[in-house]
Amino acid sequence: MGDAPAVLIIREEPQRPVYKDVIEAPDFLKPPDEAHYNFRNQPLETFDFIEKFETGTPEEWMAIVNADTARPQACVVHYKAKQWTMLPCWVLEYDEVTKRYHVELEDATRKKVKRLSTRFNAEDPDNFAARVDYCKAQKAHCELQESFIDYIEAKHDSLVTPMPRKAKEGFIRTALEKCHLEDPNSHAPIIRELMNEVEQNYVLSMKLHTVKRELMIAYSTEDAELDEENQFASVMVVFLPKQIPWSALVQHHTADLRVFEVVAEMVQMPILAASTFEMTSLVWR
Structure with missing residues (x-):
């Protein structure tokens, strides 16, 4: 009988899906x-990670701003000239019911704003920006x-x-x-x-x-x-399929008994039937 003919396996390039008319619509x-x-329609505060980013309670922030009322103590998000910007403001009080800060802008405009719209001068601006970016x-x-x-x-x-x-x-x-x-x-x-x-x-x-x-x-x-x-x-x-782990050596403890010692002990066990013992010995052998 001669050698079997070689089989050439040609692997086709996987068809790449088209997205323009499917997903973007x-x-x-x-x-x-x-x-x-x-x-x-969920507010940005729903996704806030307070434990990671917040550095003070509302009471602590109010204590800080009340210590210096001569100048604006924070910046607040405000829509002006057809764009959103951060404007200086005075923080007047915190409403526990609505969870909002009452602030006053330099032009005497008053607003009730949420925490993510209020950046205190005493806090790290980079931390505040990272907090907003995280929520977004x-x-x-x-x-x-x-x-x-x-x-x-x-x-x-x-x-x-x-x-x-x-x-x-x-x-x-x-x-x-x-x-x-x-x-x-x-x-x-x-x-x-x-x-x-x-x-x-x-x-x-x-x-x-x-x-x-x-x-x-x-x-x-x-x-x-x-x-x-x-x-x-x-x-x-x-x-996607999980990456197959690399093979590696695994450390393990040295056995207390060798195989023939374990078998010798099992022979002495009356609860072990002969057929079970034979099968166990075959497996270990």
Whole structure:
């Protein structure tokens, strides 16, 4: 018998997805009032990391500003000349109910502002800027996550194969077996509601699978990657395959007994059946 002919395997370049007409179109975005979490209308303070950035309580800040009232003690965000800017102001008081500072500008304009709109002269301006940037970045990421969910849900149901009836019956059977209901028929409405939820989650997961195939290069392979033009890349990175760890030596403690010593002890154990002992010896051998 001769040598088998060599087989040349040609690996095609993965097709790169097109994003311009797909992702950038806002048609899939739900209106803010229909959104799951409506991050677009959430105030910036929702994403604040007070434990990391805040250096004083409102009471402490008021004590600092009241010590010097001869000149402005802070700067506040203000819309002037068709642009947002930071203007000097006096801090008059803090309203515990509204969580806002009452401030007065140099032109005698008074405002009630939130903490992220108030930069005290006594605080580090770089820390304040980092705090605002952090909140903006967190909000942008949450908005992107919600946009990604909207994009998935906007996929037409016709792209998903209906959940098999056999699978639904299996869910119901397993649930009934584990719950041990005396009268399962009396719980039919609840079971029907739960099955609707299961089926909705199934459809959503299948749509997610479709989106991953559409937007990921070489999806479902170890070479899967995300294109730089993919605006959902930062939220889809969790779907990329994990890097395989390098092999390395592992330190371990020296065994107290050698194998033949362990076997000798096991022979003396009356609870160990002969067949079990034989199988154990074969495995260790």
